[in-house]
Amino acid sequence: MKRYVLQRILSLAPVLFGITFLSFSLMRLAGSDAVTEMYSGAGAAVSQEVIDAARAKLGLDRPFLVQYVSWLGGMATGDMGKSFVSGRDVLDTFLSKLPATLLLAAMSVLLTVAVSIPLGVASAVAHQKAGAAREAGLRALCSLLDFVVRLGSFVGNSLPNFFVALLLMHFLAIRLGWLPVIADGVTLRGAILPTLTLTVAMSAKYVRQVRAAVLDELSKDYVRGAKARGVAARTILVKSVLRSSLMTLATLLALSVGSLLGGTAIVETIFMWDGVGKLAVDAIMMRDYPLIQAYVVWMAVIYMGVNFAADLLYLVLDPRVRWEASRNDGA
Amino acid sequence: MTAPESMTRKRSGGRTRLFLFGAAALLVVAGAFFSESLCPYDPYLQNLGAALEPPTAAHIFGTDRYGRDLCSRVIVGSRASIFSTLALVAVITSFGTALGLFCGWARGRADTFLMRVSDLCLAFPCLVFALAVAGVLGGGLHNAVLALAAISWPKYARIARSQTLAVRETDYLKAARLAGCSAARLAVRHILPNIAGPILVTAVLDIGTMMMELAGLSFLGLGAKPPMAEWGSMMSEVRGLLQTVPWAVFAPGLAIFAAVLVFNLLGDAVRDELDPKMKGR
Numbered sequence: 001m002k003r004y005v006l007q008r009i010l011s012l013a014p015v016l017f018g019i020t021f022l023s024f025s026l027m028r029l030a031g032s033d034a035v036t037e038m039y040s041g042a043g044a045a046v047s048q049e050v051i052d053a054a055r056a057k058l059g060l061d062r063p064f065l066v067q068y069v070s071w072l073g074g075m076a077t078g079d080m081g082k083s084f085v086s087g088r089d090v091l092d093t094f095l096s097k098l099p100a101t102l103l104l105a106a107m108s109v110l111l112t113v114a115v116s117i118p119l120g121v122a123s124a125v126a127h128q129k130a131g132a133a134r135e136a137g138l139r140a141l142c143s144l145l146d147f148v149v150r151l152g153s154f155v156g157n158s159l160p161n162f163f164v165a166l167l168l169m170h171f172l173a174i175r176l177g178w179l180p181v182i183a184d185g186v187t188l189r190g191a192i193l194p195t196l197t198l199t200v201a202m203s204a205k206y207v208r209q210v211r212a213a214v215l216d217e218l219s220k221d222y223v224r225g226a227k228a229r230g231v232a233a234r235t236i237l238v239k240s241v242l243r244s245s246l247m248t249l250a251t252l253l254a255l256s257v258g259s260l261l262g263g264t265a266i267v268e269t270i271f272m273w274d275g276v277g278k279l280a281v282d283a284i285m286m287r288d289y290p291l292i293q294a295y296v297v298w299m300a301v302i303y304m305g306v307n308f309a310a311d312l313l314y315l316v317l318d319p320r321v322r323w324e325a326s327r328n329d330g331a
Numbered sequence: 332m333t334a335p336e337s338m339t340r341k342r343s344g345g346r347t348r349l350f351l352f353g354a355a356a357l358l359v360v361a362g363a364f365f366s367e368s369l370c371p372y373d374p375y376l377q378n379l380g381a382a383l384e385p386p387t388a389a390h391i392f393g394t395d396r397y398g399r400d401l402c403s404r405v406i407v408g409s410r411a412s413i414f415s416t417l418a419l420v421a422v423i424t425s426f427g428t429a430l431g432l433f434c435g436w437a438r439g440r441a442d443t444f445l446m447r448v449s450d451l452c453l454a455f456p457c458l459v460f461a462l463a464v465a466g467v468l469g470g471g472l473h474n475a476v477l478a479l480a481a482i483s484w485p486k487y488a489r490i491a492r493s494q495t496l497a498v499r500e501t502d503y504l505k506a507a508r509l510a511g512c513s514a515a516r517l518a519v520r521h522i523l524p525n526i527a528g529p530i531l532v533t534a535v536l537d538i539g540t541m542m543m544e545l546a547g548l549s550f551l552g553l554g555a556k557p558p559m560a561e562w563g564s565m566m567s568e569v570r571g572l573l574q575t576v577p578w579a580v581f582a583p584g585l586a587i588f589a590a591v592l593v594f595n596l597l598g599d600a601v602r603d604e605l606d607p608k609m610k611g612r
Contacts, residue, residue: 014447015450015451015454018447018450018451018454019451019454019455022451022455023463026463026464026467027467029464029467029468030467030468154592154595154596155592157539157595158539158588158591158592158595159588159591160543160546160547160550160563160584160587160588160591161543161547162546162547162550162563162566162567163566163584163587163588166566166570166573166580166581166584167581167584169573170573170577170580170581174573174574174577181574257456258455258456258457259456259457259458261456261458261459262456262457262458262459262461262462263458265458265459265462265551266458266547266550266551269551270570280459280462280463281462281551283466284462284463284465284466284467284551284553285552289467292463292466292467293463295459295463296455296459296460296463299455299456299459300454300455300456300459300460303454303455303456304454
């Protein structure tokens with residue numbers, strides 16, 4: 001098993017390499033570099049010799065690949081350069097804002113799971129019952145429940161997150177005055193609106209996926225077999241169906257973290273939440289390339305880590321994968 | 332006895348939905364096309380004396396900071412939002428499909444290399460990457476489309492590749508090859524029609540998502556720039572005034588919602604039609 005995990009970790013290396021390479025090349029798309037940015041603020045015209053000398057000093061006259069390798073080396077030792085604007089260390093700045101974003105993301109994921117799994121399972125079961133229940137009343141109730149959940153998820157799926165943010169801000173903060181309009185520092189109270197915003201978009205998608213996964217599992221033969229043997233419906237649902245769909249659900253959740261991380265940029269900007277998303281948007285406005293670079297690299301690495309964790313979860317949840325893994329070790 | 336009957340009933344219901352939402356989507360696109368002649372006022376005409384007026388009979392969504400009629404601006408804004416989204420989806424679909432088809436057909440080293448590249452793109456959170464690219468390119472609607480396209484094509488390449496791999500082993504394809512078809516003819520006449528279904532479903536379902544992401548980039552100031560009327564940037568222009576003129580924020584928001592909803596409904600109907608396994612999911 002250890003060997004399997006090690007192999008999986010090693011397989012991440014090329015991806016990591018690619019991520020850094022692409023992020024580094026990306027900044028080459030910009031029409032300017034550190035030197036032109038530095039002198040564009042000076043106002044006076046600067047001679048080409050001065051620019052060339054500054055480039056040489058910063059190593060910007062070296063070939064592309066050499067620059068990449070030295071940048072990568074710096075990154076490995078925790079040096080991602082200095083901000084063009086504030087002159088502060090990029091990695092320090094980034095890391096100081098990261099906890100706020102991670103808090104937002106973690107709260108959104110937890111709330112999404114807490115909302116979507118019960119609703120998705122209920123909707124799937126109701127969908128089945130709506131076709132099979134004997135009493136007409138129960139049938140109607142079940143199809144209504146299923147319909148309402150699906151409608152809610154459909155509407156949530158069609159709302160852009162910045163619109164959701166502004167709607168929540170208008171109703172909960174301005175009209176009702178329950179919550180602060182913008183976050184005053186990183187507080188739990190200030191986190192409520194951004195978390196709700198992110199949860200709406202994520203749950204809308206996830207409820208649908210939970211419902212589909214559970215319906216898929218419910219239609220399998222072993223469920224029918226268990227029913228025929230007289231196993232209680234609740235036991236089948238909790239012990240078999242939910243357990244075997246957990247893996248699909250873990251993967252899907254991990255994948256949706258990608259759009260969550262992107263969404264934090266917009267939501268943090270709206271609510272003035274002091275996280276890396278807002279940092280990145282501000283950096284883009286100021287053309288602060290080293291910061292943008294750090295943001296792209298680290299967001300991709302976090303996303304990769306989350307998906308890797310979901311993969312490892314398979315080991316815990318699925319005996320088949322565990323068996324494969326331990327067999328690999330023996331070989 | 333009842334099963335076949337109910338199945339046919341459901342099927343025709345699906346067709347009705349497809350036509351209904353297809354017509355609605357067409358209407359939205361046509362509305363965007365003729366938007367300039369549809370709006371009641373000139374969307375760019377400023378009238379500072381009538382700035383920030385609440386909705387009235389004359390201006391049903393009120394006016395914005397410069398006294399421009401919001402209803403007209405929302406209508407004209409549809410052009411930027413909808414056509415750039417459609418262009419974006421068309422580009423990533425055709426590029427991704429062509430690449431995937433090539434990979435699935437040629438296999439070998441080129442395939443391995445291109446699939447590694449697509450894996451790499453999938454390793455980035457989409458909006459994070461698009462944000463950085465659009466930011467580095469310096470904003471503007473074209474650059475926002477370019478940024479989203481650069482990160483969104485791999486999905487299509489993977490679908491097209493796996494479908495092509497399945498199709499290339501079929502007897503009819505072997506027969507076509509034996510009959511001496513050229514590679515281009517094989518790709519266009521024999522492979523493409525057989526792999527188009529899942530790609531089309533993905534593309535139509537993608538329209539709504541892409542519209543929201545594009546509007547999101549505009550909202551952050553990385554897409555359409557003022558004074559151009561575009562839903563995302565219109566909302567961003569007035570979001571500081573949410574407290575005093577909420578309608579100015581909500582009018583373009585509702586427009587995005589309605590447009591995305593129509594395309595999502597169409598996407599669902601198309602999926603049910605082409606992929607009956609997924610029905611009701």
